Amino acid sequence: MVRRRRELLAGKPRPDCDAAGRGKRGTERGEPTPRQQVMGWIRSISLAVLVWLLFTSFLVKTFVIDSGSMEETLLVGDFMIVNRAALGGRVPLTDLRMPGYAEPERGDIMVFDPPHEDTLVLVKRLIGMPGDTLEMRAKALFVNGKPQDEPYVFDTGLPDRHDSAMMWQQDYLLGGVRDGYLPTRDTWGPIVIPPNHYLMMGDHRDDSLDSRTWGLVERWRLEGRVAAIYFSYNRSSFRPFPWIKEVRAERIGKRF
Numbered sequence: 001m002v003r004r005r006r007e008l009l010a011g012k013p014r015p016d017c018d019a020a021g022r023g024k025r026g027t028e029r030g031e032p033t034p035r036q037q038v039m040g041w042i043r044s045i046s047l048a049v050l051v052w053l054l055f056t057s058f059l060v061k062t063f064v065i066d067s068g069s070m071e072e073t074l075l076v077g078d079f080m081i082v083n084r085a086a087l088g089g090r091v092p093l094t095d096l097r098m099p100g101y102a103e104p105e106r107g108d109i110m111v112f113d114p115p116h117e118d119t120l121v122l123v124k125r126l127i128g129m130p131g132d133t134l135e136m137r138a139k140a141l142f143v144n145g146k147p148q149d150e151p152y153v154f155d156t157g158l159p160d161r162h163d164s165a166m167m168w169q170q171d172y173l174l175g176g177v178r179d180g181y182l183p184t185r186d187t188w189g190p191i192v193i194p195p196n197h198y199l200m201m202g203d204h205r206d207d208s209l210d211s212r213t214w215g216l217v218e219r220w221r222l223e224g225r226v227a228a229i230y231f232s233y234n235r236s237s238f239r240p241f242p243w244i245k246e247v248r249a250e251r252i253g254k255r256f
Contacts, residue, residue: 060081060082060083060084060085060224060227061081061082061084061111061223061224062079062080062081062082062230063079063080063082063111063121063123063226064077064078064079064080065077065078065079065080065123066235068204068207069124069202069203069204069207069208069209069210070109070123070124070125070202070203070204070208071154071203071204072152072154072203072204073109073125073152073154073203074109074123074203074226074229075232075248075251076235076236077232077233077234077235077236077248078229078231078232078251079229079230079231079232080123080226080227080228080229080230081226081227081228081229081230082111082223082224082225082226082227083224083225083226083227084223084224085100085101085224086100086101086102086224086225087100087102087103087104087222087223087224087225088100089224090223095220097220102225104126104129104198104219104222104225105126105129106126106127106128106129106132106143107125107126108125108126108225108226109123109124109125109126109225109226109256110123110124110125110126110198110200110222110223110224110225110226111123111222111223111224111225111226112124112200112217112221112222112223113221113223114214114217114221115214115215115216115217115218115221116214116215121223122200123226124200124201124202124208124210124211125152125200125201125202125203126198126199126200127141127143127199127200127201127211128143128193128198128199128211128216129193129198130193130194130195130196130197130198131192131193131195132144132192132193132199133145133174133189133190133191133192133193134189134190134191134193134199135188135189135190135191136186136187136188136189137187138186138187139155139186139205142189142190152203153203153205154203154204154205154206155205155206156204156206156207157206158206158207160184160185160186160187161184161185162182162183162184162185163184163185163213165213165214166183166184166188166212166213167181167183168214168215169181169183169188169189169191172191172192172193172194172216173189173190173191173192174189174190174191174192183212185205185206185212186205188212193216194216196218196219197216197217197218197219198211198216198217198218198219198222199211199216199217200217225256226256227255227256228253228254228255228256229251229252229253229254230252230253231247231252232247232248232251232252233246233247233248234246234248
């Protein structure tokens, strides 16, 4: 004890201190080493990525409208929250799905992977359920023989037209293949929806490329149900910074 006290009085460094008198273990007890800092950042980033993947895969997803096929219900520049938990989110990099707590219903606005293009994601309204018999007569929709009241439909009065891609409907016609069947955008069917398939249409019926043309959507292609709009601005504006100056505040918070 006397010797140690003399060393301190003489200004000699302690064995566990450097020349400046700082503890050699100070780094361990105080600030982390550069390696520890890097490892801490890696752990934090990995955890954030994992949480983000779980959140977007199984709970919610964001989606932005960039076409007018759902006007006036959804406008170009609407940013939406999509509920994936309801139908059960898809497990990343697999064909497996988590169990959901609800089933698709007629009238739902859905986000899905269409059958005609693997890299495309669309948003349309679910019109036809498995087992339904659907047809259109001069723009009027009939489900199981009953005319439908569709206040959400946006009609611009464009002339009707035939598209050869619509001939896929021949395989689903009520009563079988029909000679001379020539479906048009506004008049087609009646067709019967098979199990685990759905028919999707845009609310802007005159300007929507949907199931009438490219066919039915299998159940596994449904990504989720549109829940709400969390931001909206006029993307067609020529003003600078439209996401600031052209915000459509009245649409923010709209729920479906």
